[in-house]
Amino acid sequence: MKTTAVIMAGGRGERFWPKSRNSCPKQFLSLTADGDTMIQKTVKRLLPLVDISDIYIVTNAAYISLVAEQLPEIPKENILAEPAARNTAPCIAFAAAVINKKYDDAVMMVLPSDHLIGLEDIYINTLKKAVKVAEQGQNLVTIGITPEYPETGYGYINFGGEQDGAYKVERFVEKPDLPTAEKYLASGKYLWNSGMFVWKLSSIMKNIQELMPDIYEGAVKIGDAFGTPQFSDVLIKEFTAFRSESVDFGIMEKAADIYTIPGSFGWDDVGSWLAVERINKTDSDKNYIEGNVISVGSEHTTVCGGKRLIAAVGLEDIIIVDTDDAVLVCSKNSTQDVKKVIAQLKEQGRNDLV
Amino acid sequence: MKTTAVIMAGGRGERFWPKSRNSCPKQFLSLTADGDTMIQKTVKRLLPLVDISDIYIVTNAAYISLVAEQLPEIPKENILAEPAARNTAPCIAFAAAVINKKYDDAVMMVLPSDHLIGLEDIYINTLKKAVKVAEQGQNLVTIGITPEYPETGYGYINFGGEQDGAYKVERFVEKPDLPTAEKYLASGKYLWNSGMFVWKLSSIMKNIQELMPDIYEGAVKIGDAFGTPQFSDVLIKEFTAFRSESVDFGIMEKAADIYTIPGSFGWDDVGSWLAVERINKTDSDKNYIEGNVISVGSEHTTVCGGKRLIAAVGLEDIIIVDTDDAVLVCSKNSTQDVKKVIAQLKEQGRNDLV
Numbered sequence: 001m002k003t004t005a006v007i008m009a010g011g012r013g014e015r016f017w018p019k020s021r022n023s024c025p026k027q028f029l030s031l032t033a034d035g036d037t038m039i040q041k042t043v044k045r046l047l048p049l050v051d052i053s054d055i056y057i058v059t060n061a062a063y064i065s066l067v068a069e070q071l072p073e074i075p076k077e078n079i080l081a082e083p084a085a086r087n088t089a090p091c092i093a094f095a096a097a098v099i100n101k102k103y104d105d106a107v108m109m110v111l112p113s114d115h116l117i118g119l120e121d122i123y124i125n126t127l128k129k130a131v132k133v134a135e136q137g138q139n140l141v142t143i144g145i146t147p148e149y150p151e152t153g154y155g156y157i158n159f160g161g162e163q164d165g166a167y168k169v170e171r172f173v174e175k176p177d178l179p180t181a182e183k184y185l186a187s188g189k190y191l192w193n194s195g196m197f198v199w200k201l202s203s204i205m206k207n208i209q210e211l212m213p214d215i216y217e218g219a220v221k222i223g224d225a226f227g228t229p230q231f232s233d234v235l236i237k238e239f240t241a242f243r244s245e246s247v248d249f250g251i252m253e254k255a256a257d258i259y260t261i262p263g264s265f266g267w268d269d270v271g272s273w274l275a276v277e278r279i280n281k282t283d284s285d286k287n288y289i290e291g292n293v294i295s296v297g298s299e300h301t302t303v304c305g306g307k308r309l310i311a312a313v314g315l316e317d318i319i320i321v322d323t324d325d326a327v328l329v330c331s332k333n334s335t336q337d338v339k340k341v342i343a344q345l346k347e348q349g350r351n352d353l354v
Numbered sequence: 355m356k357t358t359a360v361i362m363a364g365g366r367g368e369r370f371w372p373k374s375r376n377s378c379p380k381q382f383l384s385l386t387a388d389g390d391t392m393i394q395k396t397v398k399r400l401l402p403l404v405d406i407s408d409i410y411i412v413t414n415a416a417y418i419s420l421v422a423e424q425l426p427e428i429p430k431e432n433i434l435a436e437p438a439a440r441n442t443a444p445c446i447a448f449a450a451a452v453i454n455k456k457y458d459d460a461v462m463m464v465l466p467s468d469h470l471i472g473l474e475d476i477y478i479n480t481l482k483k484a485v486k487v488a489e490q491g492q493n494l495v496t497i498g499i500t501p502e503y504p505e506t507g508y509g510y511i512n513f514g515g516e517q518d519g520a521y522k523v524e525r526f527v528e529k530p531d532l533p534t535a536e537k538y539l540a541s542g543k544y545l546w547n548s549g550m551f552v553w554k555l556s557s558i559m560k561n562i563q564e565l566m567p568d569i570y571e572g573a574v575k576i577g578d579a580f581g582t583p584q585f586s587d588v589l590i591k592e593f594t595a596f597r598s599e600s601v602d603f604g605i606m607e608k609a610a611d612i613y614t615i616p617g618s619f620g621w622d623d624v625g626s627w628l629a630v631e632r633i634n635k636t637d638s639d640k641n642y643i644e645g646n647v648i649s650v651g652s653e654h655t656t657v658c659g660g661k662r663l664i665a666a667v668g669l670e671d672i673i674i675v676d677t678d679d680a681v682l683v684c685s686k687n688s689t690q691d692v693k694k695v696i697a698q699l700k701e702q703g704r705n706d707l708v
Binding site: 017018294296297308309310311312313314315316318320322324325326327328329330331333334335337338340341344345350353 | 371372648650651662663664665666667668669670672674676678679680681682683684685687688689691692694695698699704707
């Protein structure tokens with residue numbers, strides 16, 4: 001059976017302000033020394049498993065030209081433009097309906113565009129296992145990440161019995177508090193929810209129809225119109241009418257017959273500026289420093305310099321990110337509060353900085 | 355007797371980098387909300403005591419135009435240009451010799467250009483007392499600041515018996531360690547050395563002749579040439595030949611007959627970026643924030659913003675100073691290390707940033 005990949009690239013990446021902007025979010029940035037952007041890496045690492053012509057990018061209409069520029073080898077008709085932001089469930093329904101127009105059935109992998117994978121061979125082998133499990137039934141398969149510490153920023157997957165390397169999912173749980181996360185870790189029965197899914201078109205369409213019939217109806221209309229002159233009009237009409245819904249809440253938490261494949265392949269969701277020191281090489285003082293920077297006596301500090309000189313003197317656990325029109329200076333404990341800066345900028349009508 | 359003031363304005367203000375630069379050091383900057391520069395404030399606060407035509411500015415030749423621009427009311431011939439940096443003793447000898455050409459004798463106050471005074475009336479009264487004491491003999495008078503805490507960054511003056519409000523100076527001591535500073539404070543017999551001096555021309559010239567005869571000889575030649583066509587040539591020849599010497603070491607630590615007038619007038623030497631929160635009004639989170647800044651959850655933090663937005667997120671005890679071509683991010687414990695940034699810039703040949 002044909003294997004296809006759908007890369008979700010509609011996010012705003014607000015926690016990576018000031019580099020990530022409305023006009024160029026995180027997935028289109030390079031945060032590693034090799035220079036590739038996050039979405040370029042995402043596509044490259046899939047090529048051992050999927051033909052480039054079977055890779056689909058779903059993104060906001062505003063980012064179509066960024067995708068085309070960064071990924072010229074992806075067929076133009078595979079770049080699916082959401083006319084509005086409606087979270088992951090409508091995104092997946094849209095992509096599934098479009099691909100279903102092309103193939104009676106196929107395996108569809110759904111992958112984020114802004115994560116990093118350290119061990120790509122293991123990643124590919126994990127996906128292959130998931131594809132095999134998905135092909136065998138009308139199930140939904142999710143990649144669960146073997147947890148390394150009691151992270152409170154991720155959702156968890158509670159799994160049960162094993163069958164051919166796949167584990168039955170008992171339930172999805174929201175971000176836990178620390179004692180709960182510690183219990184999960186100690187139990188050995190929980191994985192991190194990575195947001196990577198594998199299923200047949202027939203399986204996901206059936207689940208959408210049962211669990212989100214309103215969205216199913218619109219998605220089918222969009223799929224039917226794909227490739228016709230009416231497509232754009234139908235897409236705008238149906239997609240903008242969708243309610244916002246996450247795939248986790250709309251489908252995964254309610255569906256039966258879900259399996260998880262545990263993966264341990266150096267996954268990093270690159271969730272905040274804290275990730276930069278994890279995904280790059282630090283110096284002997286545990287600093288990660290790039291660009292036009294002089295550091296004097298700083299430790300455990302991340303500085304992403306720009307054109308102007310940044311002098312970092314006597315700092316500890318500080319993150320500095322310089323851009324042409326804004327510089328962020330943030331304590332490592334407060335990386336989630338970068339969103340509050342954006343909220344203040346919006347309130348002040350300073351949209352050029354958002 | 356005529357009272358004159360000599361304002362020493364040749365410093366580099368390296369600890370105020372990146373605002374203070376070789377091309378425009380600290381004394382020519384405004385560090386307070388009123389917009390006046392340090393040297394403008396210094397001149398203004400003297401006017402109740404000295405005629406503007408009796409105020410002399412000694413500065414590096416490179417800063418003559420800055421002085422003329424910021425202090426247009428000072429007579430051009432009162433701006434004395436040092437052809438080289440030779441510390442405070444040659445600076446004072448130069449000024450004394452020049453003023454001595456004009457007056458047989460006069461009182462000469464020597465004052466830094468980059469300190470702040472909170473209580474200007476008390477300051478003027480303290481100087482008046484010093485002038486009175488200086489007029490009465492061949493002594494040297496220094497203003498000692500009543501210490502408020504065991505500061506280890508200042509020199510101290512150990513004083514003895516009182517006579518008409520002036521205290522005999524027993525000795526000058528270098529910057530002490532903390533236990534010593536605590537002892538000084540507890541003894542009640544020590545004042546901070548403020549670097550403000552008052553004496554008659556005849557008194558200081560006599561001391562220079564006795565204690566630094568080499569410098570005396572050159573200074574007399576410079577004074578003799580003042581106002582003649584040969585002045586510039588003589589100044590360059592004699593001044594550049596001076597050794598570097600501080601007034602504290604060259605004169606004050608060796609002279610007899612020194613008195614101190616204790617002063618308590620809200621003196622601040624504005625010695626580092628730490629001073630900014632002392633000399634300005636802070637907010638309810640003890641932040642001092644000016645310019646283009648968004649602060650989220652920061653405390654005890656100083657941000658001097660520039661053109662670009664600075665976002666300060668979750669910071670504590672951090673100082674940020676933005677300029678067009680460089681931004682400083684410094685922990686409050688490390689403000690003395692700003693000089694090390696300048697040293698590194700010089701090593702790297704990046705003199706445009708120094």
